Amino acid sequence: MLDFLARLFQRHYRGSKDLAKERLRLVLVHDRANVSPELLQLLKDDLVGTISKYIEIDEKGLEVTLETSDNVVALVASIPVRRVKRTVKMASV
Amino acid sequence: MGEVIVVTSGKGGVGKTTATANIGAGLALRGYKVALVDADIGLRNLDVVLGLENRIVYDLVDVAHGHCRLKQALIKDKRFEGLYLLPAAQTKDKTAVKPEQMREICLQLSEEFDYVIIDCPAGIEQGFRNAIAGAEKAIVITTPEVSAVRDADRVIGLLEAADLREPKLVINRLRPKMVRQGNMMNIEDIIDILAVDLLGVIPEDEKIIITTNRGDPVIQDERSPSGEAFRNITRRILGESVPLMDLERNGNLFSRLRRMVGLG
Numbered sequence: 001m002l003d004f005l006a007r008l009f010q011r012h013y014r015g016s017k018d019l020a021k022e023r024l025r026l027v028l029v030h031d032r033a034n035v036s037p038e039l040l041q042l043l044k045d046d047l048v049g050t051i052s053k054y055i056e057i058d059e060k061g062l063e064v065t066l067e068t069s070d071n072v073v074a075l076v077a078s079i080p081v082r083r084v085k086r087t088v089k090m091a092s093v
Numbered sequence: 094m095g096e097v098i099v100v101t102s103g104k105g106g107v108g109k110t111t112a113t114a115n116i117g118a119g120l121a122l123r124g125y126k127v128a129l130v131d132a133d134i135g136l137r138n139l140d141v142v143l144g145l146e147n148r149i150v151y152d153l154v155d156v157a158h159g160h161c162r163l164k165q166a167l168i169k170d171k172r173f174e175g176l177y178l179l180p181a182a183q184t185k186d187k188t189a190v191k192p193e194q195m196r197e198i199c200l201q202l203s204e205e206f207d208y209v210i211i212d213c214p215a216g217i218e219q220g221f222r223n224a225i226a227g228a229e230k231a232i233v234i235t236t237p238e239v240s241a242v243r244d245a246d247r248v249i250g251l252l253e254a255a256d257l258r259e260p261k262l263v264i265n266r267l268r269p270k271m272v273r274q275g276n277m278m279n280i281e282d283i284i285d286i287l288a289v290d291l292l293g294v295i296p297e298d299e300k301i302i303i304t305t306n307r308g309d310p311v312i313q314d315e316r317s318p319s320g321e322a323f324r325n326i327t328r329r330i331l332g333e334s335v336p337l338m339d340l341e342r343n344g345n346l347f348s349r350l351r352r353m354v355g356l357g
Binding site: 015016017018020021023024025027028031032 | 238239242243246247250272274275276277278279282286
């Protein structure tokens with residue numbers, strides 16, 4: 001009954017399930033990434049391929065990681081640039 | 094050739110064994126020949142949930158090692174025409190059986206039975222590998238808790254890596270009242286996170302404890318919500334399209350009135 005009254009007077013009652021879902025979402029981003037280190041490598045290879053079309057980069061210095069801070073998971077890529085290409089080859093369609 | 098289905102979860106205690114027993118009994122009640130396999134070697138429990146613990150002579154490890162024929166180890170459930178149990182060994186450990194042996198046993202069973210349902214042990218180690226080795230389909234059980242859903246996600250990944258594509262999800266022990274209050278993840282939340290097809294939802298039900306105490310599957314109980322949920326799951330496995338049951342029907346008059354005026 002107390003619980004009922006609390007909700008009656010607290011219109012914007014936010015249940016604990018939202019917190020559960022949010023925590024679960026974050027933990028799964030890491031779990032799923034941990035399942036396959038191959039996935040990060042594939043992503044790296046694709047990144048190198050794409051970026052190299054426009055910019056000359058140092059492939060050995062490339063770092064791609066998943067970082068968590070304040071409820072956000074970010075894909076952080078550190079890519080040392082050697083030289084920006086003057087002319088960009090357009091992909092043939 | 095029958096269908097081989099593994100019931101798994103990752104986390105322990107979410108209801109794999111109870112689900113296996115009830116789905117097996119449900120399929121048998123619909124006239125199918127069903128073999129239940131307890132793959133939890135060293136911690137067998139499907140026998141007690143089914144009330145067949147006093148009839149074990151041979152077990153899965155005996156069959157795998159050729160100490161007896163498969164038919165000798167199968168226990169016939171006298172209450173359900175067509176339901177049989179292949180019990181796990183209790184004194185051995187999970188390394189007593191190899192994945193190839195499980196595959197062979199499942200193959201032999203599927204020649205004789207319409208459905209072979211494997212009760213998988215908790216965890217993702219050797220016992221899990223053995224249990225899924227001979228399966229063609231998988232049912233993943235979870236409860237609406239962070240830990241259980243997380244483990245279900247891990248297991249779904251491992252199943253897919255083992256070529257058991259599109260596992261079906263069963264959400265067990267859902268409490269409609271807590272969902273309504275926003276204190277338990279709802280069906281949509283869980284499906285949204287796991288991105289798999291839903292096979293069924295079983296509400297929290299004291300009847301399960303009572304029937305399990307007796308060694309009877311709850312699916313026979315015409316009036317219990319969990320029994321109805323298991324009957325629906327059985328029908329969906331058989332390919333019927335059954336809508337999700339109304340989880341609110343068991344509320345008392347007062348709580349139903351409160352819901353009607355939007356205060357529940």
